[in-house]
Amino acid sequence: MKYEGDKYVKYFTCWNQLLVMMFGQLSNRDNLRDLTNTITAHSSKIYHLGFGNKVSRSNLSNINERRGPKIFEDFAYRMIDIARKKDYQRF
Template sequence: MHKGQFIFTQVCKFLPKRAFDCLVNKYDGNKWVKSFTCWNHLLVLIYGQLSNRESLRDLVTSLAPFRNMFHHLGFGANVTRSNLSKANEQRDPRIFEE
């Protein structure tokens, strides 16, 4: 049984969450959001880049075996293709660019 932290979680500890939260507040990224926050969105996108995923469907399929570990990976509860597509469509991309 796995007892330590995931490598992905260890890598994400180096991300400047405080600076990212300032950007989210600047562009109202979490306005009207209940569960899938900008931070969760960022972590899923980073996972997709690091694992060289080509589409949202491919990304969600690769995450399916880890569904019971989403909390430990920082993804939040609901990582679905529809949630990701809505988040990509509605959120200001400047949050992630800066």
């Protein structure tokens, strides 16, 4: 892997982090406390949503500090590139 974001990680992978943060954006959460409170309210569903087993505010905060945003930036640009190519194929 280019950035080794999951190196030495046992349970909260880059993929879990991406899903949690996307959920926060899409559900219009204001901050990590709001996000984790919402996730806790739906705790029976978090595993099935791909968030992992447990999402705490402190763990999410620590991971957001440790993992550089470049991993997710490159992923976003790749997804945008794929979407643009599919849009052009329609016409």
